[in-house]
Amino acid sequence: MQMSDSEFFADLKYRLDYLKKQELMGVDIHDRNLESSNCESEIDPDKGLVKKKQQIQNHNQLSMKLKMLKNIKINFKELKIQDFEILSTLGNHYYYAIGTGTFGRVRQAKIKGDPENQVYALKILKKTEVVRLNQVEHIKSEKDILTFIEHPFIVKMKSSFQDQFYIYMLFEYIQGGELFSRLRKEGRFANDVCLFYATEILTAMIYMHKMQIVYRDLKPENLLIAKDGHVKITDFGFAKKIGNGKTYTLCGTPEYLAPEIIKGSKVGYGKSVDQWAYGILLFEMLSGYPPFYDNEPIGIYKKILSGLIEFPKFFDNKVKDLIRKLLNPDIQNRLGYNDNGESIKKHKWYRGVDWARVDNKQIPPPWVPYLRSEDDVFWFEKYPDSTDAPKQLPRELQHMFDDF
CATH class of the missing domain: 3.30.200.20 (Phosphorylase Kinase; domain 1)
Structure with missing residues (x-):
């Protein structure tokens, strides 16, 4: 059955739009996909040969336009x-x-x-x-x-x-919004859900430390969830590039401040404050609240300096051990202090984690946001x-x- 002009170009537009979407999703697009069409096989030698040749020419012109669009680079x-x-x-x-x-x-x-x-x-x-x-x-x-x-x-x-x-x-x-919003909705994360987010956050933290960056504000509000369900760290307003391993500024969320920052210690610290904050983050993801909290910042600081941690009964013993080692007030004995955090990966709570698959985002996320469009x-x-x-x-x- 011969296609009308309107049918031909409607079909062509559909296929070009489809191929463009496929390319955005990473599917390899070849010219043959654009230029293969039913139009050639539908040519009737006795009817409309010239018209169909014109349609094929128009088809190839549209294909060329698509290729030109693909090559446009935003400066x-x-x-x-x-x-x-x-x-x-x-x-x-x-x-x-x-x-x-x-x-x-x-x-x-x-x-x-x-x-x-x-x-x-x-x-x-x-x-x-x-x-x-x-x-x-x-x-x-x-x-x-x-x-x-x-x-x-x-x-x-x-x-x-x-x-x-x-x-x-x-x-x-x-x-996908903030991890904070997700945590408030759930109340607290199950051990395996926390482990998923914790592994991705840890690999990013280790990367930053190798780049001599102290993040200093690791908390659920600064963690976003991408459309594929994986974590994205944001808010680098307090981050600092260090050359001597030291940072002394009192900044960040009170519940997440390390004791050495509160005391204004001049001992060479820097990356250790992130390991402390990482321990606070693990506790909050698993319980729904940080280990040290009060109505006033001064009350929070006093509790941090006291070092007393009360774990809920449902905490896994391995993660309790990990949190204690991360919240060690002795900086030099804090887990990860001497190796940019690499030793944290070796803790028994992470046993069985395939870190290469974590880095490549090959671990299925516990939650993927439903999106109606790219600008949802x-x-x-x-x-x-x-x-x-x-x-x-x-x-x-x-x-x-x-x-x-």
Whole structure:
């Protein structure tokens, strides 16, 4: 049966759209898939031969257009805010504690003219507020660290730029929301669920330590779940690149601070604070609350310094042993202190873990978010768009952001 023109091009559009989706999922696309068509076999020598040849020519022209679109490369180094279509606000700590807040917002965004129509997360920081709150160095450090690190379990920054009002940082969009939200919904994680997330977080932490980066704010709010169910660490506002193994700044979430930070110790520490925070994180994932908590920060600090840990009865004995070794107040005897955390992998709680499969994301996740589309925001809190008029930073202070 001969196809009409409308039927032919409807069929062609369907196949091109299908092949494009297949390519985005990593399926190898070959020219023969685009150029093989029923149209040649349906040519009637006595009817419409010229028309069908024209249809084949049009088909090949569309195939060539698709190939050209595939070859378009976005120059992330030359982006400006005018290049974006700005979409929904992403709330509740997304991409480090400013879904909405004093600094600014994080918005979904698409690059105009992008043939892939990719969705990104655009962090928009008010320059005036960054300066007022003395956060310039933190923001610069964050940008510098995210520029040179790359790991499957760390959120990827694609670009950074600025104008007279704002600093912009462009990230991959992580659709599944926070691990914190998942933990609150579940109450607490089962041992095997905690183990899944803990292994991915640990490999990322070891990677950062090998890169001489102290993260300093490891907590459920800073852990996102990607659309494939795997973890992405975000919020590098407190992260620090170290050269001498030392960091003394009192910063981070009170419940997660190591005792040496609270005491202001000048003993050479740095990476050890992450191992401590990792122990706190394990406890919170398994119980639903951190081991040291109080209504006031000073009360939390006192409990941390006391070192008294009360484990719920349902805790596995092996994980209790691991947490005790991670929450050792003696830095030099804290598990992982002398080897960037590699010795943590050898603890008996991880027995049977195939670390190569962890690194390659081959362990099936316990939960995969249901998504209606690539720009779905279902797993994030809803926030209204900002109506604040931007304030321009005085010209004499603009030099503070020269590195952007």
